[in-house]
Amino acid sequence: xxxxEITFSEAQRLTEDYLTSWMNQLPYAxxxxxxxxxxxxxxxIPEMRGQVQMxxxxxxxxVNFYVKSLKRYVIAG
Amino acid sequence: MATEYGHAWLGEIIRIAERFGxxxxxxxRDAATQERLFTALAEFQxxxxxxxxxxxxxxxxxxNGEVVFTACHNDEVMAGNQAxxxxxxxxxxxxxxxxxxGAVTVAGYVTEFVWVIDPAYVDDKLADPRAYPFMRAIVExxxxxxxxxxxxxxxxTWVAMCNMGVREWFERDDPxxxxxxxxxxxxxxxxxxxxxxxxRPVQEALARAMxxxxxxxxxxxxxxxx
Numbered sequence: 668x669x670x671x672e673i674t675f676s677e678a679q680r681l682t683e684d685y686l687t688s689w690m691n692q693l694p695y696a697x698x699x700x701x702x703x704x705x706x707x708x709x710x711x712i713p714e715m716r717g718q719v720q721m722x723x724x725x726x727x728x729x730v731n732f733y734v735k736s737l738k739r740y741v742i743a744g
Numbered sequence: 745m746a747t748e749y750g751h752a753w754l755g756e757i758i759r760i761a762e763r764f765g766x767x768x769x770x771x772x773r774d775a776a777t778q779e780r781l782f783t784a785l786a787e788f789q790x791x792x793x794x795x796x797x798x799x800x801x802x803x804x805x806x807x808n809g810e811v812v813f814t815a816c817h818n819d820e821v822m823a824g825n826q827a828x829x830x831x832x833x834x835x836x837x838x839x840x841x842x843x844x845x846g847a848v849t850v851a852g853y854v855t856e857f858v859w860v861i862d863p864a865y866v867d868d869k870l871a872d873p874r875a876y877p878f879m880r881a882i883v884e885x886x887x888x889x890x891x892x893x894x895x896x897x898x899x900x901t902w903v904a905m906c907n908m909g910v911r912e913w914f915e916r917d918d919p920x921x922x923x924x925x926x927x928x929x930x931x932x933x934x935x936x937x938x939x940x941x942x943x944r945p946v947q948e949a950l951a952r953a954m955x956x957x958x959x960x961x962x963x964x965x966x967x968x969x970x
Contacts, residue, residue: 703923704749704858705858732858732930
């Protein structure tokens, strides 16, 4: 099956949706606690979602990491 | 906190090394400096090094952010040595540069090293079930080297352990499982081992003895982490 090409904005939205869904399934106590280790430091889900929304360097690399893991999409450009 | 996990995991590698009778020089925390590392390389001449700290494409840092290695600047210090760098991104430029300067074998990661933690276990990191598959892959593959395996054995074990973690978490009914699987797959595919992959850093005959050996027979190992 060939991968579908999506824009970075779409990839960003997929990643934000995933992070939100993940956070909402966690116990309340863990929702603001560090759970992700990425780029040499720990992040809570809201922190990483903020990085993704702002399109920072870390956020952009996290989007690439997440979308690649889906094995269904390639980001155009 | 990220390097605290690395610290705990390298502690397990040290424990295994000592069980095999290897002599360990532990350069952790305040000892994780460029001066101490370079002095140790010259005087201690380790058979293998396990290093865990912050890295990027072209640099490896020690305590307090001190830059220890920079590609094409001072990485010739690694000539003749074998090392596993548990650090992000170094496989992109610094690891190839070290090998081009005469390092025998160097392993590192070409992307960010990603993992997932359970905040309930910050005081008992080795018991963290989310971090466990990552720790297992690192410790088991390093253990292969310490028991006399080659770098190819190390790499094969790494891939097998990551795949085992993927299988275990793939169908698990846990909201964090997809992130663990994604991280294990990225880390699995990110490891590169450059240089001599058939070489065995530790003599198999020595490592085969499971009980501690007299210090004179032990081989040396160096660990650097924050």
